[in-house]
Amino acid sequence: xxxxxxxxxxxxxxxxxxxxxxxxxxxxxxxxxxxxxxxxxxxxxxxxxxxxxxxxxxxxxxxxxxxxxxxxxxxxxxxxxxxxxxxxxxxxxxxxxxxxxxxxxxxxxxxxxxxxxxxxxxxxxxxxxxxxxxxxxxxxxxxxxxxxxxxxxxxxxxxxxxxxxxxxxxxxxxxxxxxxxxxxxxxxxxxxxxxxxxxxxxxxxxxxxxxxxxxxxxxxxxxxxxxxxxxxxxxxxxxxxxxxxxxxxxxxxxxxxxxxxxxxxxxxxxxxxxxxxxxxxxxxxxxxxxxxxxxxxxxxxxxxxxxxxxxxxxxxxxxxxxxxxxxxxxxxxxxxxxxxxxxxxxxxxxxxxxxxxxxxxxxxxxxxxxxxxxxxxxxxxxxxxxxxxxxxxxxxxxxxxxxxxxxxxxxxxxxxxxxxxxxxxxxxxxxxxxxxxxxxxxxxxxxxxxxxxxxxxxxxxxxxxxxxxxxxxxxxxxxxxxxxxxxxxxxxxxxxxxxxxxxxxxxxxxxxxxxxxxxxxxxxxxxxxxx
Amino acid sequence: xxxxxxxxxxxxxxxxxxxxxxxxxxxxxxxxxxxxxxxxxxxxxxxxxxxxxxxxxxxxxxxxxxxxxxxxxxxxxxxxxxxxxxxxxxxxxxxxxxxxxxxxxxxxxxxxxxxxxxxxxxxxxxxxxxxxxxxxxxxxxxxxxxxxxxxxxxxxxxxxxxxxxxxxxxxxxxxxxxxxxxxxxxxxxxxxxxxxxxxxxxxxxxxxxxxxxxxxxxxxxxxxxxxxxxxxxxxxxxxxxxxxxxxxxxxxxxxxxxxxxxxxxx
Numbered sequence: 043x044x045x046x047x048x049x050x051x052x053x054x055x056x057x058x059x060x061x062x063x064x065x066x067x068x069x070x071x072x073x074x075x076x077x078x079x080x081x082x083x084x085x086x087x088x089x090x091x092x093x094x095x096x097x098x099x100x101x102x103x104x105x106x107x108x109x110x111x112x113x114x115x116x117x118x119x120x121x122x123x124x125x126x127x128x129x130x131x132x133x134x135x136x137x138x139x140x141x142x143x144x145x146x147x148x149x150x151x152x153x154x155x156x157x158x159x160x161x162x163x164x165x166x167x168x169x170x171x172x173x174x175x176x177x178x179x180x181x182x183x184x185x186x187x188x189x190x191x192x193x194x195x196x197x198x199x200x201x202x203x204x205x206x207x208x209x210x211x212x213x214x215x216x217x218x219x220x221x222x223x224x225x226x227x228x229x230x231x232x233x234x235x236x237x238x239x240x241x242x243x244x245x246x247x248x249x250x251x252x253x254x255x256x257x258x259x260x261x262x263x264x265x266x267x268x269x270x271x272x273x274x275x276x277x278x279x280x281x282x283x284x285x286x287x288x289x290x291x292x293x294x295x296x297x298x299x300x301x302x303x304x305x306x307x308x309x310x311x312x313x314x315x316x317x318x319x320x321x322x323x324x325x326x327x328x329x330x331x332x333x334x335x336x337x338x339x340x341x342x343x344x345x346x347x348x349x350x351x352x353x354x355x356x357x358x359x360x361x362x363x364x365x366x367x368x369x370x371x372x373x374x375x376x377x378x379x380x381x382x383x384x385x386x387x388x389x390x391x392x393x394x395x396x397x398x399x400x401x402x403x404x405x406x407x408x409x410x411x412x413x414x415x416x417x418x419x420x421x422x423x424x425x426x427x428x429x430x431x432x433x434x435x436x437x438x439x440x441x442x443x444x445x446x447x448x449x450x451x452x453x454x455x456x457x458x459x460x461x462x463x464x465x466x467x468x469x470x471x472x473x474x475x476x477x478x479x480x481x482x483x484x485x486x487x488x489x490x491x492x493x494x495x496x497x498x499x500x501x502x503x504x505x506x507x508x509x510x511x512x513x514x515x516x517x518x519x520x521x522x523x524x525x526x527x528x529x530x531x532x533x534x535x536x537x538x539x540x541x542x543x544x545x546x547x548x549x550x551x552x553x554x555x556x557x558x559x560x561x562x563x564x565x566x567x568x569x570x571x572x573x
Numbered sequence: 574x575x576x577x578x579x580x581x582x583x584x585x586x587x588x589x590x591x592x593x594x595x596x597x598x599x600x601x602x603x604x605x606x607x608x609x610x611x612x613x614x615x616x617x618x619x620x621x622x623x624x625x626x627x628x629x630x631x632x633x634x635x636x637x638x639x640x641x642x643x644x645x646x647x648x649x650x651x652x653x654x655x656x657x658x659x660x661x662x663x664x665x666x667x668x669x670x671x672x673x674x675x676x677x678x679x680x681x682x683x684x685x686x687x688x689x690x691x692x693x694x695x696x697x698x699x700x701x702x703x704x705x706x707x708x709x710x711x712x713x714x715x716x717x718x719x720x721x722x723x724x725x726x727x728x729x730x731x732x733x734x735x736x737x738x739x740x741x742x743x744x745x746x747x748x749x750x751x752x753x754x755x756x757x758x759x760x761x762x763x764x765x766x767x768x769x770x771x772x773x774x775x776x777x778x779x780x781x782x783x784x785x786x787x788x789x790x791x792x793x794x795x796x797x798x799x800x801x802x803x804x805x806x807x808x809x810x811x812x813x814x815x816x817x818x819x820x821x822x823x824x825x826x827x828x829x830x831x832x833x834x835x836x837x838x839x
Contacts, residue, residue: 335688339674346676346717404672407638408682408733411661412689560657563638570672 043142050146054128054153067477067498067568072155074497079155083162090163094170099243102250104171105262108189109253111163112196114227119197120204121224121356130202130300143300144293151198160190171265178268181278185265188282192258195288202295206302208348217348224356228363257284324429332414336422339409340402341430349481350401354394354430361390362438378448379525382536384439385459387431388466388514392506395427395470396499400479404570407563416558420471420551427467435459450529454521454536461539465513468543468550469506475554477502480571510546517542583663583740584650589614589772590635590741594644597630604630606796607644612774612789614649617767619783619804620776622793623821628776629669631793632743635774636666649740662690665734669745669776671726675719679710679729682718683736690737697736704732707758723750731759735766742766744775748782760786780814794821 061068090107094100128150133143164186172179200223207216253259261281267274324341328334344350362384399406399419409419439455442448477498517538524535558565583589590612597605605627612618620628633639635646637653637660645652651659674682680701687697705714708728713721718729727750734742742763748756763773763786777783783790784804790813791801799820800807808816 332689332691335685339677339685342681343674343676402674405674407668407672408674408686409689411636411638411664411666412686412737413658413661413691414689415658562657563640566638 043139043145046138046142046146047149050128050133050150051153054150057128058154067479071498074501075155076158078497079159080162083159086159086163087166087169090166091169094167094172099246100171101266102243102246104167104266105250105259106246106253107167108258108262109256112189112192112258114230115193115197116200117223117227119201121220121227130296131302134300140293140297144289144296147296148194148198148292151194160193164190167265173268175268175271177271178274181268181271181274182265184278185261185281188261188278188285189258191285192261192288195285195292199288199292199295202292202299206295206298208302213348217352220348221352221355224352225359228360232363257281328425328429332418333421333425336409336414336418337425337429340398340422340426343402344426344430347401353401357390357393358387358431358434361387361393362434378443378446379451380446381439381442381448381451382455382458382521382525382532384442385435385455386462387435387438387459388462388510389507390434391427391431391463391466392470392473392503392510394430395423395467395474396503396506397477397479397481398423398427398471398474399565400474400481400569402569403481404566406569407566410562410566414562416555416560416562417551419558419562420475420554423474423554424467424471424547424551427470428463431463431466435463451525451532454525454529454533457533457536458517458521458539461517461536461541461543462514464540464543465510465546466506468547469509470550472550472553472557473502473506475557475565478565478568480569513542513546514539582649583614587614587647587650588612589616589618589649590774591647592631592635592644593646595631595634595641595646596643597627597634597639597641603796605634605641608793608796608798610791610798610801612772612791614772615767615770616772616789617763617787618772618774618789618791619787620774620791620793621778621780621783621817622776625795626793627796628793629745630796632666632745632774632776633668636664636668636743637661638666638668662737663740665737665739665742667727667730667734667742667744667747669749671723671730673718673726673730673733676717678715678717679705679721679725679732680714682729683733686733687736692737700736701732704735707762708732709755709758724752724755727751728755728759735762738766739771741772741774744773746777747775748777748779780812780817784808784813792817792820 058072062072093103097103128147130143130147133147136143138146167186167189168182171182173182204216204219204223207213207219250259250262254263258281260277264274264277264281267277325338328338344354406419414422436456436459439452439459443452443455479499517536520535520538521532524531588611590610592608592610595605595608595610596603608627608631610631620631622628630639634641635648635653637657640654645654647653648660649663651663653660674685677685683701683704684694684697687701688694692700702711705711708731710725710728710732713725718726721729727747731744731747734744747759751759767773787804789802790804790807792799792807804813807813
């Protein structure tokens with residue numbers, strides 16, 4: 043078992059080193075991943091070491107923190123998916139026992155930048171909650187070690203399970219799980235940030251009372267009971283007690299993943315050849331010709347590919363939720379002018395269209411071979427982004443108008459929605475052309491790529507948002523000023539939105555065309571995952 | 574006939590494929606070394622060579638799927654890298670590995686590619702149905718390609734390559750994984766296509782297949798072109814396989830090596 047673990051760890055290290063020596067994009071990915079892990083790790087170190095030493099509720103915070111991080115990382119892992127640097131399926135034919143395979147992949151998962159983040163966070167806890175007695179220090183050290191092992195086992199097991207289910211009979215369950223996981227993380231963040239004021243000592247005590255019934259909560263209790271070593275040891279043992287079960291579940295799920303289908307097909311399921319209702323209307327409305335054909339194909343494959351469908355639903359839920367969940371959590375919409383925010387799906391369009399060439403994968407060569415050049419591809423991607431988000435962008439302001447009674451702001455809201463769709467689609471396609479990323483061939487709906495791909499995608503998303511915020515600022519200023527005068531003036535001011543949106547759409551597609559023109563085959567190379 | 578087919582025609586008098594100084598390097602490995610190659614129009618050309626000889630790289634560079642480090646390649650008189658759109662319209666390609674849109678059905682894929690190539694929708698439908706029938710894909714034509722077997726995927730790719738009736742077909746290992754019945758159908762189709770003036774260039778390891786189908790052969794090894802010409806010339810009156818092995822040089826197996834294979838114990 044040790045030999046297998048050592049071999050796979052060395053393989054992972056070799057793959058990471060090969061990536062560092064690989065293309066510029068791979069180097070950027072690894073570099074970004076390393077920098078972000080160190081930055082977040084140092085931040086966690088600083089926050090935790092300070093909290094532990096200075097907060098009056100330090101003990102309660104630790105008891106809550108350990109299970110909370112396990113749940114959060116577990117949810118993120120089911121959404122982010124299995125790591126593809128070493129794909130378990132490639133090892134299915136190797137003469138490895140279940141335990142050798144499971145342990146080997148676990149150990150290889152430790153090799154990489156995220157481990158730095160976890161270790162720095164662990165060091166922050168060690169410094170923040172360390173007592174004076176040597177036995178207390180030892181127990182705290184063991185508790186942190188137990189927590190790190192729990193994080194690793196829980197997150198990998200969740201990711202493996204979703205990955206294995208995605209290619210089998212429970213495909214839909216896995217897709218739903220991945221979506222719910224992604225949305226849960228976002229929803230929890232929304233709730234936590236909105237209720238900062240209520241994080242009192244009493245609240246921490248209440249939460250600690252609940253958290254202590256979980257194994258990681260027991261580890262937290264062990265770390266805070268250094269004054270009573272016997273009691274701390276009992277808590278420690280209770281906290282570690284579920285690790286064998288987690289390890290066993292991890293090995294089972296790894297084996298299932300290794301034996302899952304490499305190609306997520308339809309399983310012989312017949313599809314309807316025609317489209318009815320809204321879908322047929324949407325396809326009929328698209329322009330004839332190459333741009334319309336590729337836009338239609340993009341939308342069709344988007345909603346048939348679990349990874350992309352989940353991505354679109356998550357994008358929409360988060361993008362729309364920014365303006366809907368907040369008022370719902372607050373219980374009311376204070377200002378009826380909020381209606382105008384309903385159609386501003388900047389984030390949703392950017393998130394959905396992020397890496398729009400990469401998600402097509404190497405099959406894009408067929409469209410290029412069939413005559414689609416950079417101009418056609420860029421326009422088609424922008425068009426598909428606009429079409430997918432058009433209905434929600436027009437409906438959401440109506441929903442907010444019903445909630446707030448701000449019907450008079452609806453015309454302006456729709457005009458702004460059109461502008462935001464065009465602008466975000468332009469920035470999105472420009473960003474997708476500047477940093478096309480190969481998406482792994484994985485049955486997991488949101489499978490992670492090589493180390494650092496997520497960081498690169500996140501960076502492009504942030505840059506895109508920054509561009510949109512800066513470009514929209516004058517429109518926002520004009521609309522805000524006009525809205526203090528009259529609804530009619532606001533509607534007129536809102537017309538600036540589509541003008542700016544059109545400029546961004548033109549700029550984004552022009553950027554994409556400039557970047558890809560004559561390099562269409564290189565684009566296919568960039569979005570072909572390494573095997 | 575669609576607009577695309579009418580406008581983009583081969584340049585009269587030009588061979589189907591002309592390569593001059595075509596080179597490609599991957600890291601320190603030289604995959605193709607300054608390749609000069611002429612393949613006559615209307616020929617059925619087999620591209621032969623052992624694994625790693627540069628066949629796939631050559632086909633991909635010719636098709637415009639892989640940018641060469643040096644050299645030029647012309648397809649029916651149009652340079653692939655300066656006039657890529659015209660070349661793409663003249664070509665039908667089945668690459669290896671096959672990368673298809675897994676979430677479309679075969680019927681949808683053919684319809685989509687036909688629309689992209691500007692062929693009339695009714696004509697695409699008619700051609701698609703005929704191709705699906707010949708390829709024995711009718712029963713699964715509405716299932717997602719992701720659920721197809723390797724052979725079915727290959728047949729779908731061949732159908733897609735033929736749909737617009739290209740001037741030149743580039744096929745990388747087209748018969749690998751295709752069942753014998755479908756292989757006969759594909760061969761018949763390719764013969765008919767060639768008889769009407771089309772050019773077929775395909776890579777293969779199956780000597781008997783190349784022997785039976787091709788009238789022109791190019792042999793590559795270690796990124797270099799060892800021989801090119803009519804198949805009768807290369808055969809020299811003997812078997813193609815013998816001529817090939819004598820050109821490449823059979824890999825000698827020292828009787829003393831691999832002695833562990835003689836032991837029954839694991």
